[in-house]
Amino acid sequence: MTPPAATASPALLEVDNLRTYFATDAGDAKAVDGVSFSIGAGKTLAVVGESGCGKTVTALSILQLIPQPPGRFVTGTIRFDGRDLLRLPKHELRAIRGGSIAMIFQEPGTSLNPVFTVGRQIAEAIRLHRKLPASQVRDEVLRCLKAVQVSDPERRIDQYPHEMSGGMKQRVMIAMALSCNPKLLIADEPTTAVDVTIQARILDLLRDIQADRGMAILLITHDLGVVAELADEVVVMYAGKVIERATAEELFANPRHPYTLGLFASLPRVDQKQGRLQAIEGSVPAATRFPEGCRFRERCRWAGAECQQEPPLVALGKVGLGQEHQVACWKHAEIAAANAAIVA
Ligand SMILES: Nc1ncnc2c1ncn2[C@@H]1O[C@H](COP(=O)(O)OP(=O)(O)OP(=O)(O)O)[C@@H](O)[C@H]1O
Ligand code: SF4
Ligand SMILES: [Mg+2]
Structure with missing residues (x-):
């Protein structure tokens, strides 16, 4: 049975027992394998x-941007605003995509078309999803560019993506995503392509826009620093499953799963170049060859027979x-006691 949602507010998005598999020559890749969460x-x-x-397959599943085949939804429901996205007619889904749910993609190149000016691309998104008179579209594009603090928007609006820096392109992508006032923004690693100073500014921007518009954000990141800055709640995924889930404050104060503890141990220090999470020995097993039992057990120093x-x-x-905290580990109590002893 799926555990209850960790969020107290009414859910805008509820993902329940989602399984997204890909057929491969080596068998099914169980990229997402029974994931539940809500926002x-x-x-x-x-x-x-x-x-x-x-993480990305979860996000792409919400918008049904999974190529089928080789992908397929094996189980699950994805309820958004009361409707199950997995069972929605195509035209209704198209209206939601880029409308009430917008996405900033992990690969910056995926969202911006090199042959059109950025102004034209944002205008196209607005035309598709909003009923604005043609004469007002350009002003609306300028308003969007200003909202994400693009400098000199009157000039930028007629530029092509290749004329812009990485940070500026990132802002344009955010402007495009926000142009239709989404209720939910899915941001897949929104700051990996930009340097640390720009990253901080983009995070501030997202926070301000969220406060202003009351938009929900599904933030995908490998960076726990970003999580600390923005998140109300955290879902930790390992090998296609949710292995821990709690409010951000609770998770930072009281991580329980050995994998989560490993992620915290791998936080980059300020004197080190920032990199992908890597302090846990070994690597995530291939999605076609997950081990039986606990999928983390080959890397876990606590592993025992029950695992x-x-x-x-x-x-x-x-x-x-006072918030719900969920964990998938046979030894979480033992680990908590050991950690408490270390802290004491
Ligand atoms: N089209 C596909 N065919 C087969 N396997 C796939 C396909 N797309 C994704 N996968 C597999 O699904 C698993 C999850 O991939 P996903 O892109 O969601 O990872 P991620 O958590 O977003 O990683 P990253 O941090 O590198 O972006 C991986 O093992 C990947 O190889
Ligand atoms: S269930 Fe066992 S192997 Fe898995 S994380 Fe917990 S202790 Fe480690
Ligand atoms: Mg990804």
Whole structure:
């Protein structure tokens, strides 16, 4: 049975038991394998995990941007604003995509077309989703560019993507995503392509726009610093599954899963060049060859005989700040006691 949602506010998006598999020569790649979470209106949920854990496939599943075949939805429901996106007619889904749900893609090149000016691309998004008189579209594009603090928008509006820096392109992508006033913004690694100073500005911008518009954000990141800055709640994914889930404050104060502890241990120090999460020995197993039982067990120093059975995601009850905290590890109590002893 799926554990109850960790969020207290009414859910805008509810993903329940989602399984997205890909047929490959080596068998099914179980990229997303029974994932559940929810996001309240105006809240930010961060999905974290190492490369290959299933974060992007989760995001693309919400908008049904998974190529079928080789992909397929094996189980699950994705309820947005009361409707199941997996069972929605194509035309209704098209209206939602880029309209009430917008996405900033992980690959900056995916969103911007090199042969059109950025102004034309944002205008196209507005024309598709909003009923604005043609004479007002250009002004609206300028307003969007100003909202994301693009400098000199009157000049930028007629530029092509290749005439812009990485940070500026990132802003344009955010402007395009926000141009239709989405209720939910899915941001897949929104700051990996830009340097640290620009990253901080883009995060500030997202926070301001969210406060202004009450938009919910599904933030996908490998960077726990970004999580600390923006997230209300966190879902930690490993090998296609949710292995821990809590409010950001609770998770930072009281991480329980050995994998989450490993992610915290791998936080980059300020004197080191920022890189992908990597302090945990070994790597995520291929999605076609997940081990039986706990999928983390080949990398886990706590692993024991019971870990040959798959641990369920269980609620720890009201912990810490009085919020639900869920973890999928047979030894979470033992690990918590050991950590408490170290801290004491
Ligand atoms: N079209 C596909 N065919 C087969 N396997 C796929 C396909 N797309 C994704 N996968 C597999 O699904 C798993 C999850 O991929 P996903 O892109 O969601 O990872 P991620 O968590 O977003 O990683 P990263 O941090 O590198 O972006 C990976 O093992 C990947 O190889
Ligand atoms: S269930 Fe076992 S192998 Fe998996 S994380 Fe917990 S202790 Fe480690
Ligand atoms: Mg990804």
